[in-house]
Amino acid sequence: MNSAAGLRWKTFLLIFLMVGFGPLGDVLLSKGMKRIGALTSWAPRDLWRFFFATFTSGIVWLGIGSLASFFIAYILVLSWADYSYVQPASSVAYGVVALLGYFVLSDVLTPTRWAGILVICLGVFIVGRTPPRTTES
Numbered sequence: 001m002n003s004a005a006g007l008r009w010k011t012f013l014l015i016f017l018m019v020g021f022g023p024l025g026d027v028l029l030s031k032g033m034k035r036i037g038a039l040t041s042w043a044p045r046d047l048w049r050f051f052f053a054t055f056t057s058g059i060v061w062l063g064i065g066s067l068a069s070f071f072i073a074y075i076l077v078l079s080w081a082d083y084s085y086v087q088p089a090s091s092v093a094y095g096v097v098a099l100l101g102y103f104v105l106s107d108v109l110t111p112t113r114w115a116g117i118l119v120i121c122l123g124v125f126i127v128g129r130t131p132p133r134t135t136e137s
Contacts, residue, residue, distance in 0.1 A: 004131070007080060011132040014077040015089050021070035023096040027104050028063030034105075035059065081132035088127040094120050 036053045040046065054060055077086050095117045101107035 007132055011077055011081045011085075011089075014073045015086065017073040018070050018077070018090045019093045019096055021066045021073065022090075022093050023100050025063045025066030025070060026097060027100045028059050028066060030063075030105060032057045032059035032063060082134055085127060085130065085132045085134075089124055091120050092124045 033054070036050070036057060039050045074086075074090075098107075098109055098113065098117050102109050
């Protein structure tokens with residue numbers, strides 16, 4: 001496998017991981033925090049309960065782990081691919097967030113929001129057809 005094909009394969013793999021782990025982490029954090037509930041008072045006792053419930057929640061920790069995995073993949077892919085390629089290509093995660101929000105969190109998605117997501121995904125398709133790296137190493 002030549003270096004350009006290897007670079008493209010590595011980049012696609014890590015962007016795929018970013019697109020999976022980022023939205024998953026966001027949805028898990030949202031679900032975990034909705035289970036815990038809103039902080040209603042700034043009294044020390046209520047703050048303690050809120051933070052204790054937050055940091056002992058398995059769902060919240062799964063979300064944190066997923067977002068940490070996203071961040072590691074993001075750092076790695078930026079070490080060899082152009083930012084101008086990575087950022088737009090990883091934007092397909094907006095579509096994944098919308099789908100997860102709809103199916104997991106029962107969010108309501110308007111036709112306007114779906115149209116915006118479609119435009120973003122079209123842009124991702126266009127950017128994905130360019131080489132991941134345009135500068136010399």
